Amino acid sequence: MALIVQKFGGTSVANIERIRHVASLVKREVDAGNQVAVVVSAMAGATNQLVAWVNELSDLTADAALKEYDVVVSSGEQVTSGLLALALQELGIPARSWQGWQIPLRTDGAHGKARIEQIETDRLKATLKREVAIVPGFQGIGPGDLITTLGRGGSDTSAVALAAALGADRCDIYTDVDGVYTSDPRVVPKARKLKKVAYEEMLEMASLGAKVLHTRSVQMAMSHNVRVQVLSSFEDVEGSMLVEEKEVVERRLVTGITYSNDEARITLVAVPNTPGVAASIFGPLADAEVNVDMIIQNISEDGKTTDMTFTASKTDAARAVKVLEGLKAALKYRDLVMDTKVSKVSVIGVGMRTHAGIAQQMFKTLADKGINILAITTSEIKISVLIESEYVELAMRAMHTAYDLDAVEEKIAPAAPRSKKAS
Ligand code: ADP
Ligand code: ASP
Ligand code: MG
Secondary structure: OEEEEEEEEEEHHHHHHHHHHHHHHHHHHHHHOOHHHHHHHHOOOHHHHHHHHHHHHHOOOOOOHHHHHHHHHHHHHHHHHHHHHHHHHHOOOOEEEEEOOOOOOOOOOOOOOOOOEOOOHHHHHHOOOOOOOEOOOEEEHHHOOOOOOOOEEEEEEEHHHHHHHHHEEEEEEEEOOOOEEEEEOOOOOOOOOOOOEHEEEEEEEHHHOOOOOOHHHHHHHHHHHOEEEEEEEEOOOOEEEEHHHHHHHOOOOEEEEEEEEEEEEEEEEEEEOOOOOHHHHHHHHHHHOOOOEEEEEEEEOOEEEEEEEEEEEEHHHHHHHHHHOOOHHHHHOOEEEEEEEEEEEEEHHHHHHHHOOOOHHHHHHHHHHOOOOOOOEEOOOOEEEEEEHHHHHHHHHHHHHOOOOOOOOOOOOHHHHHOOOOO
């Protein structure tokens, strides 16, 4: 007998029919003699709707407002946890839902992007012997017993954290694609399924935009050695497994290509070119918790001024502009320009540690398509470029082919409809 955590994302629980189907997938594990804890997302579209209502009433700059944001947006998962428990009961399987505060699943107090600190498993574990536990993803309880949420897409993290805390044999993440692909199969039709993905590559892919897994869920799986499998709740086929690097037999220089549209480029035009200028710009940005990604400095011909360009996520960028406008007199720049029609495209692969020429291949492919590179960053196993958003799909497909990743046969549209996204 094994202990399994199953997680179902928004499209997998999008309506009562889908919830009934999920109940049958849970039943299958129970019938096989396993103990099962299930983590559910909100119904597809539900969290977006909740966020939209909150946004109509608040710009969420006040702490008190962020606390209420969590109260509202965590509610979608409460609904699906109760519904799935009902669907299981209907099938004759004993089941009950556990809200984050009932477990309790403790987090820090960073409302809207809280981190899990501790999961009390004694009571929950005892009940698994006689009934299925349904846990709402995404939500926890923070300091002062206030409800918190883990950030968009956070149900994956709830599931992996629960699997780690319970010492589960496996954590199965059911979604609307049947595994982790070399690239988003909705953007690159020739993307191929990866049967095994190294944790480190998955971590880079997730943090660079492949939203099939929440970044923190991969970190957690890595640090707690959780066996994570990504598979479809729509098609009964083999999924993808996260594994140690040495277990990946099919080795390519590049494993995946990702994109992120959540980027903004900010330029301070004509800042006096004096020692300490970077510190005086990026210090206050760090204090305001702006996560700066790429940085480019262009010194003017006469050397007296410099343009300082950097990128950040769209949400952070709005805060960055506020901070920098407040410092205009001190920084003495001429102008501040923000561009949000930019995207980051990245290639990822552990093969980069040992092979040269991968960046060059990327630059050449983009040049051949006439796509201009606005900024570049690299790390040990990835290269990212910033380009204009309108060229993202073209760039991704061209690079997919250039790195020899194309599937022999085109993947026919994945099972779930393309319209939804984000629960
Ligand atoms: P869920 O609601 O089940 O959590 P998400 O929408 O968060 O599902 O994540 C699944 C989606 O991730 C897929 O529909 C797919 O479009 C997208 N995706 C992006 N990159 C990849 C990739 N490399 N492999 C598989 N899916 C990817
Ligand atoms: N429902 C939340 C969201 O849409 C969490 C999740 O689905 O992972 O972001
Ligand atoms: Mg998700």
